[in-house]
Amino acid sequence: MEFWRIPLDADTIQVSRGIVHILEDRCKGCGYCIEYCPKQALEFSANFNQKGYHPPCVIKPEECVNCHYCEIICPEFAIFSVESLQTTELKQVRT
Amino acid sequence: MxxxxxxxxxxxxxxxxxxxxxxxxxxxxxxxxxxxxxxxxxxxxxxxxxxxxxxxxxxxxxxxxxxxxxxxxxxxxxxxxxxxxxxxxxxxxxxxxxxxxxxxxxxxxxxxxxxxxxxxxxxxxxxxxxxxxxxxxxxxxxxxxxxxxxxxxxxxxxxxxxxxxxxxxxxxxxxxxxxxxxxxxxxxxxxxxIKLASRPRPKGRKDRFKPFAPGPNGVAPMPAAGEGYNLHITGLTHDEKGYPVMDVETQTEMMARITEKIQKNLDDIIQTDSYLLDDAEIVIVSYGVSARTSMAAVAEARKLGIKAGLLRLVTIWPFPEDQIRKLADRVKGFVTVEINLGQIHREVERCAGGKVPIFLVGHSGGTIIHPDEVVKMLKEAF
Amino acid sequence: MQKIPMTSNKQPDHPLDDLIRTDRIPHIWCPGCGIGTVFSSCLAALKGSGIDLQKTVMVSGIGCSGRAAGYVKLDSFHTTHGRAIPFATGLKLANPELNIVVFSGDGDLFAIGGNHFIHAARRNMDMTVICVNNLNYGMTGGQVAATTPHLAKSTTTPAGNPETPFNLPLMAYACGATYVARWTMLHIRDLTDSITEAICKKGFSFIEALSPCPVNYGRRNKQKPLDMLKLYQEKAIIKNDADPSTLDIDFEKGIILGKFIDLDRPTFIEEYDKIYRPSRLQENVPELNS
The missing domain is CATH 3.40.50.970 (Thiamin diphosphate (ThDP)-binding fold, Pyr/PP domains)
Structure with missing residues (x-):
């Protein structure tokens, strides 16, 4: 994560981490989750689901910050994230 | 208050x-x-x-x-x-x-x-x-x-x-x-x-309840919204669960459900009333206000020696087909009296099946039918 | 949010699965259609609002959005075209304990059902009306609606819409709605917050949710699904308390979103009880001695 200015309390901030779950057969391939993932953690999968759509797949699982945006924008109830027990300190994610 | x-x-x-x-x-x-x-x-x-x-x-x-x-x-x-x-x-x-x-x-x-x-x-x-x-x-x-x-x-x-x-x-x-x-x-x-009836109420587990699964008389129990049944009620063709299903089988089943519950309980539903019908040779079929006119006409006709009787339809739909069919086997004819130009008349005609003549005393609407018009028809037609 | 260890192999259920009829999923809405997002937002709001869900009823009319009632695992009624609001009125008056959410589309609520909307708002009938506005009749293949922008193309306005669309928040306000908000399906968190607020508020609440119809509206107006969402992103002007008369949807000037009206006045039932059933009001006053 890049900052123009490092927050003064950066060492105390814990960034939550999430695990993305995809219910592939519910997906209709609109790609909204992929487009609007703030961390670009998703991509269209090369596989087809039962209905012939390409569901998303997680390409950068370590990037998920459990913001749930994929979950709430998905019109199909096909993707969601749950909080991982692991959190990362902000300083560590800074690149 | x-x-x-x-x-x-x-x-x-x-x-x-x-x-x-x-x-x-x-x-x-x-x-x-x-x-x-x-x-x-x-x-x-x-x-x-x-x-x-x-x-x-x-x-x-x-x-x-x-x-x-x-x-x-x-x-x-x-x-x-x-x-x-x-x-x-x-x-x-x-x-x-x-x-x-x-x-x-x-x-x-x-x-x-x-x-x-x-x-x-x-x-x-x-x-x-x-x-x-x-x-x-x-x-x-x-x-x-x-x-x-x-x-x-x-x-x-x-x-x-x-x-x-x-x-x-x-x-x-x-x-x-x-x-x-x-x-x-x-x-x-x-x-x-006063005897009152209430809709049949569901029993048993709420999560397994099917709002359109018919009971013994062909009618399904009915819960109300807010009782925890998670009902889904739709005007689309639906199965017993209430879920829309767009196929011929479900349509056939649903139609059977909504028609047979009436067709199989006709005796319970249909009410008719009669006046001097037992020995009648000519039957007036009427209902509502026109049945009152017809009753006066029957009384008048009897005075004139015409063996008229009245079948008053209290239930119009489902139509009392059996009553008309049975009468058609023994009477000389029917006269339908109604304030329109022949609606129930056609039903009587259908049920009589061409066995006897049927006449209409009808009116376009706006006033009652005078008993004299009915008597006139009884005199002229038979 | 539930915490699970990273090593878990078992796929957990979607957090809203307890509120949807999973046996009917996938739903009928097209790829890229935003109704599912608005619906999901509505379910999240219902869940988050803390109201008694057993006493909560969703009523829909006809059309794509009208199918929502068929997917929610609550008491739900899919009625006739335009008649969700009067049906819901009957439910509410017969059992005032019920929380009523009407979820339907712009064609259903504002063309064929416009009269009922006007009068339910005027009466301040206690219900929440969520209108998914996709700017056209989607179910029947993309005909012009009362909300289709001027000059936009549809199958029944092939050279462009000669009519002027409704400004829905203005109409709701003018008719007497006590809560009026507008969001797009991209502004999901705001939308969910607004729906939650509206559900918890007594009186007639109205929320307009703009939503893409890529298959029928987008295709004829050179908008791919993502173009529409980008338009929402670029053209959105969030302006709470904006004057309702300025809320015409104009993608050139920008679309104003926000919560516009939040006021209180007596509901129909409150007034009816006061005038006609005072005994009912007395019964509701807790006894001091008990």
Whole structure:
């Protein structure tokens, strides 16, 4: 994560981490989750689901910050994230 | 402020008011309506009386809304009614169909006036009888009752509620301006002497409940919204769970459910009345206000030596086919008397199957049929 | 949010699965259609609002959005075209304990059902009306609606819409709604917050949710699904308390979103009880001695 200015309390901030779950057969391939993932953690999968759509797949699982945006924008109830027990300190994610 | 729902006593009442009192006695606690001559007095009476019995009255923005509202209130578990006349009845048709499809108990009163269109707003007719049968689109069964006096409209309104609850469908009261506006003696009995029916209630596990799985008499138990059944109720063709399924099998099953519950209980539903029918050679078939005319005509004809009798249809739909068929085997002919140009007449013709001649004493609407016209027909035709 | 260890192999259920009829999923809405997002937002709001869901009913009319009632695992009624509001009125009046959410589309609520909307708002009938506005009749293949922008193409306005669309928040406000908000299906968190607020508020609440119809509206107006969402992103002007008369949808000037109206006035039932059923009001007053 890049900052123009490092927050003064950066060492105390814990960034939550999430695990993305995809219910592939519910997906209709609109790609909204992929487009609007703030961390670009998703991509269209090369596989087809039962209905012939390409569901998303997680390409950068370590990037998920459990913001749930994929979950709430998905019109199909096909993707969601749950909080991982692991959190990362902000300083560590800074690149 | 509260008053009893059953105003036991003797009254001089119009048919419209007696209808409202019958509804209250039957347990009706919601009325959604829209003003229309000659049915307005039912709404006016309900507006006064419903809050007295902890019920609710609302004047909706139109008859479409009124019909939709009573379906909604019925699904909230409350016995509900609306009342209208021809133009409003036309507007209610689509939601009457929703009531049929979703098997929703409710009562719709049509105080008939001359039509088509705005027609004769203040003058009676019986021209909506076929609309009552087939007015909403698609094939279905319906129950329609035709009272002949203010006293009878009181009782038939109770019957209408009982049938609607028992068989889960909208029941129509097909009265007319003349009965609606006529004042006569009405005796309201004691509450405990009035038999009331309520919709069959579900038993067992809520999560496994199917709102359209028929019980022993072909009618499914009915819970109300808010009771934890997670109902899904739709006007789309649906299976026993209430889920929409767009295929021929489900359509066939659903149609069987909504038609057979009526067809298999005809003996319980159909009511007729008769006057000097046992030895009659000529049978007058009539209903509503025209049955009163016909009764006078029968009496007059008997004086002239004509063996006439009256079959008065109290239930119009489902049509008393068997009664007409049996009569057709033994009588010389039928005369249908109704204030239209031949609606129930055609049904009588159909059921008589060409065995005997059938004549119509009809009228375009706006006034009653004079008994003399019926007697004249009896003399000339037979 | 539930915490599970990273090593878990078992796929947990979607957090809203307890509120949807999973046996009917996938739903009928097209790829890229926003109704599912608005529906999901509505379910999240219902869940988050803390109201008694057993006493909560969803009523829909006809059309794509009208199918929502068929997917929610609550008491739900899919009524006739335009008649969700009067049906819901009957439910509410017969059992005032019910929480009523009307979820339907712009064609259903504002063309064929416009009269009922106007009067329910005027009466301040206690219900929450959520209108998914996709600017056209989607179910029937993309015909012009009362909300289709001027000059936009549809199958029944092939050379462009000659009519002027409704400003829905203005109409709701003018008719007497006590809560009015507009969001797009991209502004999901705001939308969910608004729906939650509206559900918890007594009186007639109205929320307009703009939503893409890529298959029928987008295709004829050179908008791919993502173009529409980008338009929402670029053209959105969030302006709470904006004057309702300025809320025409104009993608050139920008679309104003926000919560516009939040006021209190007596509901129909409150007024009816006061005037006609005072005994009912007395019953509701807790006894001091008990």
């Amino acid at each position: 509260t008053k009893p729902a059953v105003l036991t006593g003797e009254y001089f009442m119009t048919g419209d008011v007696a209808c409202a009192e019958g509804a209250l006695a039957a347990g009706c606690r919601f009325f959604g309506g829209y003003p229309i001559t000659p049915a307005t007095e039912i709404a006016e009476r309900m507006a006064i009386r419903l809050p007295q019995v902890e019920g609710c009255f609302i004047q909706m923005e139109d008859e479409i809304g009124a019909m939709a509202a009573i379906l909604g209130s019925s699904w909230a578990g409350v016995k509900s009614m609306t009342a209208t006349s021809g133009p409003g009845f036309s507007l209610m048709m689509e939601n009457i169909g929703l009531g049929i499809c979703t098997e929703t108990p409710c009562v719709v009163v049509n105080v008939q006036r001359g039509g088509p269109s705005t027609g004769l707003p203040t003058q009676g007719a019986q021209g909506d009888m076929m609309q009552a049968r087939w007015g909403s689109h698609g094939h279905y069964e319906i129950i329609a009752l035709a009272p002949s006096s203010p006293q009878e409209i009181f009782y038939l309104t109770i019957t209408a509620f009982n049938l609607s609850e028992k068989y889960r469908l909208p029941v129509l009261i097909m009265t007319d301006e003349i009965i609606g506006h006529m004042s006569e003696k009405v005796i309201i009995p004691e509450a405990k002497s």
